[in-house]
Structure formats: structure tokens, C-alpha cells
Amino acid sequence: MRNRESAALSRKRRRDHALHLEERISTLESQLADAEDECAREGKWLDMLSNWELWSGRKRRHLIMRARKGIPDSVRAMAWARFLRVAELRAAKPTLFADCLAAAPVSKNVRAIELDIGRTFPREPLFYERGGIGQQSLLRVLRAYAACDDEVGYCQGMAFLAGVLLSFCPEEDAFLMLFQLMKSEPYMLRRLFLPGLRAVATQCRIIEGLLRDNAPRFAAHLEAQHVMPEMWATSWLMTAFSTSVPFAVTARVWDCLVAEGYKPVVRVAVAVMLRASPHVAKLELEGILMTMRELHDATFEPSVSDAAHAAAEAAALAEAAASQGGRGEDASGAEGPGASTPPRGSAAAASARPATASVLAPAARRADDWRLDVWDPDGLMRHAFSLRISRKRLSQLAANASVGSAAPDLPG
Known part of the structure; x- marks a missing residue:
């Protein structure tokens, strides 16, 4: 009797383990398909960027439809720079950033910017260090813009615009993009x-x-x-x-x-x-x-780091495997919901994402x-x-x- 029960339990564990492996294989196949799709999209965007005059002219409607589907992370900074005509602005005003930095913004704008720096993406690695590289870049970009727009100066909310741009681009490029978003058609965000x-x-x-x-x-x-x-x-x-x-x-x-x-x-x-x-x-x-x-x-x-999210999922998988008699697959390599996203347009951006980048933790995901x-x-x-x-x-x-x-x- 005991042998039959043991054999039945063993068969159940094998079935559960097989089901777990099938689910894991299905997940990996889905991730592989997503990666292949991302590579195909990258190829299309690289083709459009190399033939920009054609796509931004006669094929502009098709270009916009592709933008609505999302620009791949790896080419987003390049695509934004093309849309925002950064090269044209740099050619027309090669010293714009340096000139604006050298100008002294109104003191009230400086005080407001300094107060807001620490409240801009406070959980984002690029910006959370007080006086760190990210905060210094954000301070310079905002001070430069405040100096070149006396009417607007600085207003709450502008720091987040600059922060998003700095997450993808070097400091000067981020300033030039902000300048174009604020002061050129069809954007004119300064009006807000x-x-x-x-x-x-x-x-x-x-x-x-x-x-x-x-x-x-x-x-x-x-x-x-x-x-x-x-x-x-x-x-x-x-x-x-x-x-x-x-x-x-x-x-x-x-x-x-x-x-x-x-x-x-x-x-x-x-x-x-x-x-x-x-x-x-x-x-x-x-x-x-x-x-x-x-x-x-x-x-x-993220209230915890991406690594903590991944570790939490790994622990859950390990616990599930243990409950199946120790036959479960090692979960330490699982790509959980907190896994890092692909690199963006620059090396600095690849290691520092905006705070809103991560998804909900597993428990919160069920509740919300x-x-x-x-x-x-x-x-x-x-x-x-x-x-x-x-x-x-x-x-x-x-x-x-x-x-x-x-x-x-x-x-x-």
C-alpha cells in the first residue's frame, strides 16, 4: 500500500516538474520571439534614420505610424534627435549651450531649480545621489534653459522633462532637445x-x-x-x-x-x-x-531594486521547485518582472533608468x-x-x- 502511494506521489511530482519545464520553455520562447521582433524593428528604424529625408518627407505618415508603435530603446536617442532637428540647431548655434550656461539666470529660478533637483526621479540611480553626476547635469541643463527664456525661466515640471532627456542623452544633447521641445513648432511646450x-x-x-x-x-x-x-x-x-x-x-x-x-x-x-x-x-x-x-x-x-525583484521571483520559483520534491529547475537564471531593460541611446543611460521604469512587484501585480x-x-x-x-x-x-x-x- 505504501509503495503504491509512493509511486503515485512520484508520478505526480514528475508531472508537476514536466509542467513547470513546459511553462518555462514557453516563457523563453516568448522572450526569444520578442527579442527577434525587437531586432527586426531596430533594423527598420536604422534604415529610416539612414534615409531620413525620404522618410521625414514623402513617407512621413508611415514614419509617424511606426513611432506610435514605439521606437526601439537602442535607437531612441538618435530618432528623437532627428525628429527634434538637433543637428540643425547645433549647426546654426554651435555655442548655444555654453552661452546659456555662461549667462546668469534670475536668482529666484536658481533657488527653485536647486529645490526641485532632489525631488526629480529620486529613486533613479542617475539622480538619487545628492550632488552626483546626474543631479549636476540636471542642474546645468535647467539653469541654461532658464537663462535663455526670461519669460518662463523655471517652473515645476520642467525638471522631469529634462530628466527624461538626460536618461537617454549626453548633457548638451539633452539641453538642445529641451530647447527644441520648448521653443520650436510643433511643440512649444514653454506655453504650458x-x-x-x-x-x-x-x-x-x-x-x-x-x-x-x-x-x-x-x-x-x-x-x-x-x-x-x-x-x-x-x-x-x-x-x-x-x-x-x-x-x-x-x-x-x-x-x-x-x-x-x-x-x-x-x-x-x-x-x-x-x-x-x-x-x-x-x-x-x-x-x-x-x-x-x-x-x-x-x-x-521601484520601492526595491531590480535585483531584489529578480531575487524575489527566483525565491518563489525555488520554493515551488522545493515543494515538488526538489526536482524543480534552478530558478536563479529566471528573467523576472524586474529584469533590466535593454540599453538605451547612450552608455550612461543604459545603467540608469527613470524611476518609473519598473513594473509592479508580483504581490502588488495581483492586487492591482x-x-x-x-x-x-x-x-x-x-x-x-x-x-x-x-x-x-x-x-x-x-x-x-x-x-x-x-x-x-x-x-x-
Whole structure:
């Protein structure tokens, strides 16, 4: 009797172990397919970058469609530089960065920048060291911009824009990209930071109108609860989704921002709320605000290191293997949810990702599946660009938001 039970238990362990191996093989095959797809996408982007005049001219629409699908990490810095016409700016003003650094910004701007440096991506290795290389670069980029734009100077939110750029690019390139984003068409992000922040308020009214167009009952519920976009969208609008979101979303939004201008940021803000609507539609004011706080929650930033995430998953796999009689595969080589992303455009950037880069830890992932659904990069971007939003409608909403006063200039 005991021998039969032992044999049955042994067969069960072998079946469980075989199932575990099949799941692991399936995961590795999926990762291999993803890597092959990434290599193919890199090849396409390298071809486009080497034939930029053709793709940015006659094939521009196709180029934008590819940007909406995401630019591979390995060529993102090069692609952003092309979209932002950095080479042209450097050729026209070769000493721009040095000249702006040499100029003395207004002292109040310097104080504001110094206060914000430590609050910009505080968990990001590039920026968390007080007085470290990352913080010094961020300080110089922001001081240089404040010195060349007296009207805007420095405003909260600009540090995150510069921080994203520094995560991909050397210091001077990051400044030139920020300069182009702030001062050139079709971006003109400086308009968001002008005194009074009227452009931000206008974008919030546009978001209200687009919610009414795409989900009238849901929009009516938000209005009945006095929930305005200023309560949940302002930081995303002013930082182009650089704060409190998974980095995969930040990167995808910025790919579209540099390729098309500011309008994709508004599209994504509307899509985020629509994707969160099943968790918001039946709540009253307090519950809605709590839910939106959860959506902004720093859980999407790593509270522990990537290595700790990987170790946690390895320990879980080892425990599962032990429960199967010690026959489980060694899990130390598993690539968990906290595994490092591929290198980006520069060597410095490859070792330092923005704080929002990591995904939720396994336990949080089970508890907060709805947030992961909202922030799924592919699903979110498809949703954003499936919204039917015409230029005429955007102009009408902007005009309506400005009734009784001069319409503010909006970002591109």
C-alpha cells in the first residue's frame, strides 16, 4: 500500500516538474520571439534614420505610424534627435549651450531649480545621489534653459522633462532637445509654463470636451461629482507623462510627442481616464479621488531594486521547485518582472533608468491588475489613437474654453 502511494506521489511530482519545464520553455520562447521582433524593428528604424529625408518627407505618415508603435530603446536617442532637428540647431548655434550656461539666470529660478533637483526621479540611480553626476547635469541643463527664456525661466515640471532627456542623452544633447521641445513648432511646450498656466487650464477644458464626446454618461458622472481634469491630469499634461506612470508608457508617449507634437499627450490623458472608467463610474467624489491617487501611486516606481525583484521571483520559483520534491529547475537564471531593460541611446543611460521604469512587484501585480490594464503600453496607445478627434473639434473646444478672454497660445 505504501509503495503504491509512493509511486503515485512520484508520478505526480514528475508531472508537476514536466509542467513547470513546459511553462518555462514557453516563457523563453516568448522572450526569444520578442527579442527577434525587437531586432527586426531596430533594423527598420536604422534604415529610416539612414534615409531620413525620404522618410521625414514623402513617407512621413508611415514614419509617424511606426513611432506610435514605439521606437526601439537602442535607437531612441538618435530618432528623437532627428525628429527634434538637433543637428540643425547645433549647426546654426554651435555655442548655444555654453552661452546659456555662461549667462546668469534670475536668482529666484536658481533657488527653485536647486529645490526641485532632489525631488526629480529620486529613486533613479542617475539622480538619487545628492550632488552626483546626474543631479549636476540636471542642474546645468535647467539653469541654461532658464537663462535663455526670461519669460518662463523655471517652473515645476520642467525638471522631469529634462530628466527624461538626460536618461537617454549626453548633457548638451539633452539641453538642445529641451530647447527644441520648448521653443520650436510643433511643440512649444514653454506655453504650458507661462505665468498663470492658462494653457494647462485650456487643455483641461479640451479633455472635458473630449470625454463628453467619447463617453457622455461617464463625463456627466464626473461633472456631477465635481471631478475636474485639473484634479488628475495636470502633472501628466505638464510633464508629458514623465511622472507616476510606468516608464514604458512614458517612452511611448514621448515617441509620439517628438514625432507629432503635443496633441498625443492630450489623447493619452483622455484614454487613461476612459480605461479607468469601469473603476470610477460608480464612485462618488471621495472614491474617485482615491482611485485616481492609486492610479498615480508610486507603486509604479521601484520601492526595491531590480535585483531584489529578480531575487524575489527566483525565491518563489525555488520554493515551488522545493515543494515538488526538489526536482524543480534552478530558478536563479529566471528573467523576472524586474529584469533590466535593454540599453538605451547612450552608455550612461543604459545603467540608469527613470524611476518609473519598473513594473509592479508580483504581490502588488495581483492586487492591482486593473492599473496594469490601464497602463498597458500597447493597449493604451491603441486606445488613444482610436479616439476620433478632429483638428476642427480641438480648435472648437479651445475657443470655447477661452470665451470672454483672449485665447492662450497652446502647445503644438
